[in-house]
Amino acid sequence: MSTRKPHLFELDDGAHIDPGAAPPPPDDETPPQGRAMQAALRAGRVRLSVWARLGWAALAGFVMLVASVTAWDFVTGLLARNAALGYLGLVLLGGVVLAAIWLVAREWAGFRRLRRIDRLRRQAEAARESANRAEADAMLAALGTLYAARPEMRWPIARLRDTAPDQLDTDALIDLGEATLMPPLDAAATREVEAAARQVALLTAMIPLALVDVLAALVTNLRMIRRIAEIYGGRTGTLGNLRLLRGVIAHLVATGAVAVGEDMLGSVASGSMLSKLSRRFGEGVVNGALTARLGIAAMDVCRPLPFTTLQRPRTSAIMSRALTGVFDKAP
Amino acid sequence: MVIGRLADGVLRGVDRVTTTVTDTVSEAFFEPTLRLGVTGLSQAGKTVFITSLVANLLDRGRMGRMQSVAGDRIEAAFLQPQPDDTLPRFDYERHLAALSAQQPRWPDSTRQISQLRLSFRIRPGGLLGGMRGARVQHVDIIDYPGEWLLDLVLLDKDYAQWSREVLGRMSHRPFAADCLSALQATDPAIPHDEGVAQALTEGFTSYLQSARKAGLPDITPGRFLLPGDLAGSPVLTFVPLPEGGGRGSLGREMTRRFEAYKSQVIRPFFRDHFARIDRQVVLADILGAIHAGPEAVDRLGQTLTELLAAFRPGRSAWLTRLLGGKRVERLLFAATKADHLHHSQHPRLTAILTALLRQSRDRADFAGARTEALALAALRATIEEQHIRDGQTLDCVRGTLAESGKQAAFFAGELPADPMQLIGPARDGAARWLEADFQIMRFAPAPLIRKTGDGLPHIRLDTAAEFLIGDLLR
Numbered sequence: 001m002s003t004r005k006p007h008l009f010e011l012d013d014g015a016h017i018d019p020g021a022a023p024p025p026p027d028d029e030t031p032p033q034g035r036a037m038q039a040a041l042r043a044g045r046v047r048l049s050v051w052a053r054l055g056w057a058a059l060a061g062f063v064m065l066v067a068s069v070t071a072w073d074f075v076t077g078l079l080a081r082n083a084a085l086g087y088l089g090l091v092l093l094g095g096v097v098l099a100a101i102w103l104v105a106r107e108w109a110g111f112r113r114l115r116r117i118d119r120l121r122r123q124a125e126a127a128r129e130s131a132n133r134a135e136a137d138a139m140l141a142a143l144g145t146l147y148a149a150r151p152e153m154r155w156p157i158a159r160l161r162d163t164a165p166d167q168l169d170t171d172a173l174i175d176l177g178e179a180t181l182m183p184p185l186d187a188a189a190t191r192e193v194e195a196a197a198r199q200v201a202l203l204t205a206m207i208p209l210a211l212v213d214v215l216a217a218l219v220t221n222l223r224m225i226r227r228i229a230e231i232y233g234g235r236t237g238t239l240g241n242l243r244l245l246r247g248v249i250a251h252l253v254a255t256g257a258v259a260v261g262e263d264m265l266g267s268v269a270s271g272s273m274l275s276k277l278s279r280r281f282g283e284g285v286v287n288g289a290l291t292a293r294l295g296i297a298a299m300d301v302c303r304p305l306p307f308t309t310l311q312r313p314r315t316s317a318i319m320s321r322a323l324t325g326v327f328d329k330a331p
Numbered sequence: 332m333v334i335g336r337l338a339d340g341v342l343r344g345v346d347r348v349t350t351t352v353t354d355t356v357s358e359a360f361f362e363p364t365l366r367l368g369v370t371g372l373s374q375a376g377k378t379v380f381i382t383s384l385v386a387n388l389l390d391r392g393r394m395g396r397m398q399s400v401a402g403d404r405i406e407a408a409f410l411q412p413q414p415d416d417t418l419p420r421f422d423y424e425r426h427l428a429a430l431s432a433q434q435p436r437w438p439d440s441t442r443q444i445s446q447l448r449l450s451f452r453i454r455p456g457g458l459l460g461g462m463r464g465a466r467v468q469h470v471d472i473i474d475y476p477g478e479w480l481l482d483l484v485l486l487d488k489d490y491a492q493w494s495r496e497v498l499g500r501m502s503h504r505p506f507a508a509d510c511l512s513a514l515q516a517t518d519p520a521i522p523h524d525e526g527v528a529q530a531l532t533e534g535f536t537s538y539l540q541s542a543r544k545a546g547l548p549d550i551t552p553g554r555f556l557l558p559g560d561l562a563g564s565p566v567l568t569f570v571p572l573p574e575g576g577g578r579g580s581l582g583r584e585m586t587r588r589f590e591a592y593k594s595q596v597i598r599p600f601f602r603d604h605f606a607r608i609d610r611q612v613v614l615a616d617i618l619g620a621i622h623a624g625p626e627a628v629d630r631l632g633q634t635l636t637e638l639l640a641a642f643r644p645g646r647s648a649w650l651t652r653l654l655g656g657k658r659v660e661r662l663l664f665a666a667t668k669a670d671h672l673h674h675s676q677h678p679r680l681t682a683i684l685t686a687l688l689r690q691s692r693d694r695a696d697f698a699g700a701r702t703e704a705l706a707l708a709a710l711r712a713t714i715e716e717q718h719i720r721d722g723q724t725l726d727c728v729r730g731t732l733a734e735s736g737k738q739a740a741f742f743a744g745e746l747p748a749d750p751m752q753l754i755g756p757a758r759d760g761a762a763r764w765l766e767a768d769f770q771i772m773r774f775a776p777a778p779l780i781r782k783t784g785d786g787l788p789h790i791r792l793d794t795a796a797e798f799l800i801g802d803l804l805r
Contacts, residue, residue, distance in 0.1 A: 004723065004725070004742070004745055004768075005744060005768050006741070006742055006743055006744040006768060006769060006770040007725065008739055008740075008741050008742075008772065009718050009720075009727065009740040009741070010737065011729065011737075011738045011739055011740055012737070012738070013738070015738070016738075016777070016778060017713070017714045017729055017730060017731075017738070017777050018714075018777065018778075018780050019711040019712060019713060019714050019730075019777050019788045020779065020780055020781065020782075020785070020787075020788035021780070022711070022715065022788075024790065025674030025677065025715075025790060025791075
């Protein structure tokens with residue numbers, strides 16, 4: 001054996017130990033924690049202090065100032081040297097400025113769409129509170145115009161227009177609106193969540209690199225949230241998308257759904273067997289389940305009408321459908 | 332007389348078949364019962380294991396690795412009076428009180444057989460879960476003195492073989508010299524005299540006691556140490572003698588008593604308590620054996636292997652089960668007192684246990700039983716700390732020493748990464764470890780601070796419980 005001999009340390013500090021409170025020995029078989037998704041969620045939860053934000057804003061402003069002044073100096077200098085090249089530079093600069101304006105406009109439009117969804121939602125809640133039928137009517141009409149361009153929504157909108165006058169109570173009217181307009185959208189959003197959960201489960205189970213799987217999970221989740229927002233009518237830009245992610249994560253934290261219970265695997269059909277099969281697959285399944293929860297939270301946030309008559313999709317149902325897909329032979 | 336014995340045997344057989352059939356039928360249709368066998372030599376920690384298992388199944392806060400606990404499937408668990416009317420109840424409350432007293436102490440070693448029934452109400456899950464009501468599952472646990480267990484090995488031996496083995500073993504144990512010379516000086520051909528027999532038995536019993544003190548596990552016959560109400564009866568008055576002697580001689584009488592001991596003491600014990608076990612956990616105090624020396628390790632491995640040959644592992648088919656032939660479906664080998672060692676060495680401890688019981692495990696695996704080996708502590712008495720000595724960081728365990736009652740942190744030395752470094756010398760009959768440097772201090776249980784809903788602190792007891800009974804609680 002080795003030279004490390006047994007040794008007894010006499011301790012007379014009088015302190016008493018409590019083995020019950022001591023951490024259990026770390027085992028290689030601790031249940032999977034969904035490390036990649038937890039890291040991705042943490043990344044989305046980072047909040048900067050006021051001073052830090054001010055500092056970053058100042059830095060960004062300064063860099064942009066330097067860039068624009070340098071560009072301007074460069075173009076005017078070029079004009080003085082050679083008129084033809086100078087005009088070319090000027091035109092190109094104009095193109096850049098136009099593109100920037102277009103980007104800003106798109107972001108702004110994205111924010112506006114998000115705000116419109118928010119407004120519709122608030123309107124629905126207010127109408128339900130105050131039992132103001134006119135407001136509910138207006139809200140449903142606005143919802144109709146929002147979705148008017150979509151072929152799959154034409155029939156539900158027409159049907160709502162037919163049946164709405166039969167409902168006398170305001171909350172019944174809003175419930176009818178939810179039951180008529182939302183199912184096709186909910187189904188599409190659920191499919192998105194399933195696809196994302198499956199993808200995250202597979203990616204985090206397959207990618208052996210520690211940071212890359214976090215990145216993959218983050219990208220997949222961002223895309224899922226953007227698509228869900230699109231489905232419910234709030235197409236966003238990049239900034240809006242990030243903003244949305246933060247909102248969704250805040251919602252998820254508020255509902256306490258980020259904690260990984262050991263039941264998480266149990267909620268998934270064959271999940272426990274998967275985790276016995278391989279630890280990596282267990283991790284993947286938990287990551288997928290967390291993605292599904294994030295997706296449901298995103299549906300909560302993006303839906304113009306809150307879940308009242310229709311049932312919110314359940315993580316376990318989404319996961320079992322998502323994982324059935326994993327073992328299908330078709331790609 | 333012969334006819335009477337035959338009839339008795341037949342009646343008993345019929346009785347057994349009918350009880351098993353009724354048991355099985357009622358189990359199959361109403362309330363299933365599982366018999367959990369807790370097997371282990373004396374001082375292996377059976378009583379603490381059972382007490383802690385029951386406490387942790389009643390308060391399931393620390394059993395997170397059991398799926399039925401994590402999935403919140405157990406509605407309620409409670410202690411029932413045991414089903415066997417003639418057996419004492421396992422004194423759970425007294426043992427628990429000993430462990431959770433102000434000055435906690437290990438419970439007294441078991442002196443008699445006792446039984447306990449734990450019943451669960453389980454909420455069914457799955458697709459049809461909502462349509463069925465809660466179901467009931469009983470788990471019967473049996474405690475008995477570890478000394479008695481050793482006798483099972485005798486069932487396959489006759490007197491001459493047993494005598495040869497025991498005398499052979501005594502010949503290289505210094506503390507056995509007095510007893511051995513007395514036995515060898517006795518001529519088995521002399522006429523039987525009860526006085527001589529009793530004097531010899533006395534000497535032999537004191538040899539068995541010193542063998543137990545030396546940490547050697549092979550002390551047969553076990554009832555000599557814990558005779559109960561059989562003390563002084565002829566069936567407990569015999570000694571191993573060299574072969575020889577005719578009718579009416581001392582040797583012939585000893586042979587007769589040995590056979591009587593087998594048929595009247597061992598066989599009923601085995602038939603009533605071991606033949607119908609479904610799941611089994613084999614507890615072994617590997618650390619204590621390593622501390623005691625190579626011979627103890629070798630004897631522990633051999634004794635456990637011989638013992639396990641008495642059980643029938645494997646999957647029992649429905650029909651054989653109905654006809655009374657139960658088999659042990661799951662077998663857990665557990666190295667107890669793992670809290671006396673830092674967790675970084677637990678895998679090595681498990682490896683030593685596995686290597687020691689390799690033969691039994693292979694046999695059980697081959698028969699279709701599921702087997703598992705792990706290091707556990709039914710009651711955790713220490714915490715883990717690091718201390719620095721001579722510039723080396725040592726992974727220690729800290730607790731209250733059982734002897735002095737003082738707080739101490741202890742580094743036990745390092746177990747070898749290759750278990751054969753221990754088992755090889757043990758098999759070759761080495762007198763002591765050559766390069767090994769390993770010791771064990773006994774720790775007393777720590778005063779308990781229990782939160783509501785939490786059982787006793789443990790190490791991997793939930794993993795063990797999940798393996799043993801987890802599938803029936805889902």
